[in-house]
Amino acid sequence: MSSGDKGVQGLQYLNYFSYSLKFLLLNVSLFYLKQDKRAFTTQIFPALVFSNEGGFYMSGNREYKSDVFSMLMQDKERALQLYNAMNGSSYDNPEDVEIVIHDGGISLSVRNDASFIVDARLSIYEHQSTVCPNMPVRSLIYFSVILSDMLSDKKKGTKKGKNIYGRRLVKIPTPHFVVFYNGEEEQPEVQELKLSDAFEKPTDEPNLELKCKVYNINDGKNKAIMESCGWLNDYMTFVNKVREYHADGAFDDLAIDIEKAIDYCIDNDILKEFLKTYRSEVTKSMQLNYEFDRQLELERADAIEEGLEQGIKQGLEQGLEQGIEKGANKMLFTLVTKGKLDIDTAAEEAGVSVSEFEKLMREAGYKVPETV
Secondary structure (H helix, E strand, O other): OOOOHHHHHHHHHHHHHHHHHHHHHHHHHHHOOOOOHOOOOOOOOOOOEEEOOEEEEEOOOOOOHHHHHHHOOOOOHHHHHHHHHHHOOOOOOOOHHHOOOOOOOOOOOOOEEEEEEEOEEEEEEEEEOOOOOHHHEEEEEEHHHHHHHHHOOOOOOOOOOOOOOOOOOOOOOOEEEEEEEEOOOOOOOOEEEEEEHOOOOOOOOOOOEEEEEEOOOOOOHHHHHHHHOHHHHHHHHHHHHHHHHOOOHHHHHHHHHHHHHHHHHHHOOOOOHHHHHHHHHHHHHHHHHHHHHOOOOHHHHHHHHHHHHHHHHOOOOHHHHHHHHOOOOHHHHHHHHHHOOOOHHHHHHHHOOOOHHHHHHOOOOOOOOOOO
């Protein structure tokens, strides 16, 4: 076991606690959601973002990939290998790497996937299956929290910290913000997200700027990086095997599919020692994330439908008006199919004739109800 792997088990216990607490907070949040207490819900469960329709969605897709990536990045050798691949450098001493773990207590949302320092450069890495345009804002928060910890010397157990109000300039590590993307939606090899894009008042010379590079690590993308960092390439093989074995999406088979992917990788010397050592932790972590995302999707669908039904009772003025954009017809199809909305009203709301609406339903694979 390498030196960096020694901290993985402790990180896993933190992950298990985090997701258990998230499930608890989710249930509390849903209770308060029904009472329209959004401020409280958002405060205790920051990952939930409320939509104008009264529903909610998960800000950022925290799937199984992110936690396994975090575990792998706790190893200094792996962190250094990825750093060299990203920067074209050739550092060879893993002890040059200082892993940065934010001890944010219950602040579960303020913790990125991997942060470490090499030669006074702070690398803040995130791994996602969706490209989030808010990554510069999130990265700014991550950096602020990490910097606050550094300046207060929390890790050293001192109370004094560094004096940022004094005459002497306090030096801080140079930050670099990177996102590794491996979602199924087509994305360019590299794209740059800027904090200034989020400013309500655009300016050519922002006083504060933060740039975040997003690298696509799917098959055939950024080959130079993948070839230079063998474990990252192996990691993507593992992720793709999970996708392959779990292609049917049957939730009851999730654990079996994860185990099959692990067996394949071990048999083919792909992250072999890591998966053998942390097999149980990887499986549980993946399941927890997958279950969490699945629960959110179910609750989101229920909340959307409940909001639409309430809108219908109020005259279909506001609820459907906000929802009828791309994909809104599916909502109408579902309500008609379930008998909660008559087809004449649905067609009117969609802005088409009844016959055209019935045609759209059939083309989308929905059964048109028989008229009496």
